[in-house]
Amino acid sequence: MTDAIQIPSTGVPIPPPSIIEIVHLTRTIDTPSHRVEILRGIDLAIPKGQFAAIMGPSGSGKSTLLGLLAGLDSATTGQVLLDGVDITGLTEDQMAEVRGRKIGFVFQSFQLIPTLTAEENVLLPAELAGVGAENAQRARDLLHRVGLSQRLDHYPVQLSGGEQQRVALARAFVTKPPILLADEPTGNLDGKTGQQVLELLLELNRIEGTTLVLVTHDPALAAHADRIITLRDGLIASDVLKANQN
Numbered sequence: 001m002t003d004a005i006q007i008p009s010t011g012v013p014i015p016p017p018s019i020i021e022i023v024h025l026t027r028t029i030d031t032p033s034h035r036v037e038i039l040r041g042i043d044l045a046i047p048k049g050q051f052a053a054i055m056g057p058s059g060s061g062k063s064t065l066l067g068l069l070a071g072l073d074s075a076t077t078g079q080v081l082l083d084g085v086d087i088t089g090l091t092e093d094q095m096a097e098v099r100g101r102k103i104g105f106v107f108q109s110f111q112l113i114p115t116l117t118a119e120e121n122v123l124l125p126a127e128l129a130g131v132g133a134e135n136a137q138r139a140r141d142l143l144h145r146v147g148l149s150q151r152l153d154h155y156p157v158q159l160s161g162g163e164q165q166r167v168a169l170a171r172a173f174v175t176k177p178p179i180l181l182a183d184e185p186t187g188n189l190d191g192k193t194g195q196q197v198l199e200l201l202l203e204l205n206r207i208e209g210t211t212l213v214l215v216t217h218d219p220a221l222a223a224h225a226d227r228i229i230t231l232r233d234g235l236i237a238s239d240v241l242k243a244n245q246n
């Protein structure tokens with residue numbers, strides 16, 4: 001889904017502008033007994049509209065990287081730029097505002113609000129952004145798209161793990177974010193619902209131009225990505241752009 005622009009005179013493609021740029025990013029945590037270097041220097045540029053899959057062994061730093069991209073965690077050193085804006089220096093209020101406009105996030109652990117129904121959970125980000133009323137139908141449509149039309153009034157405790165995951169995914173899309181960050185979005189799903197979620201992700205990428213950065217162990221999901229970035233021990237071990245991409 002990434003479009004490079006051709007310069008007519010030379011035919012040399014200019015890379016499209018990066019919606020996400022990561023510069024020398026590190027994340028270190030000091031525990032009482034020792035220092036953990038979770039990310040040890042990541043440089044990455046993700047163009048608008050790209051579908052990037054982040055893979056790598058457990059503990060390699062994938063969720064940490066995603067949390068830093070969403071401004072949910074603070075870098076030790078380095079920068080994260082979203083649409084050219086360095087988010088590493090923002091206050092919490094400023095970051096919440098950027099997140100509300102630019103980012104949909106699906107946590108590895110879903111993090112649904114237990115006292116809200118499926119439909120209310122999906123609509124919540126839109127309500128927080130003050131656009132709840134105009135997105136009520138979109139919230140229901142998204143739940144329908146992930147096969148949960150019959151579960152609108154159910155509370156998270158009444159939903160299976162895979163159903164909660166699909167609610168979390170619908171919630172991440174409700175405000176039409178230009179960037180979707182998702183941690184194992186098909187991790188708890190069977191073949192059929194996994195396929196449904198994959199189709200939704202691909203359609204939003206294609207139709208709404210959503211930039212997708214997905215952490216996944218699922219080869220079926222990664223097979224559709226434009227690019228596969230593999231982390232190992234807090235570093236990028238490989239970064240492969242599919243041949244049909246610019």
Ligand SMILES: Nc1ncnc2c1ncn2[C@@H]1O[C@H](COP(=O)(O)OP(=O)(O)OP(=O)(O)O)[C@@H](O)[C@H]1O
Nearest residue numbers: 029031036038056057058059060061062063064065
């Ligand atoms: N708050 C923390 N304190 C200490 N160590 C941490 C903390 N958060 C993460 N880590 C460590 O950092 C490493 C990377 O964690 P992270 O959750 O990013 O891995 P991951 O690649 O997402 O793994 P998985 O595939 O299992 O989800 C792990 O070894 C983890 O134990």
Ligand SMILES: [Mg+2]
Nearest residue numbers: 062063108183
């Ligand atoms: Mg993880």
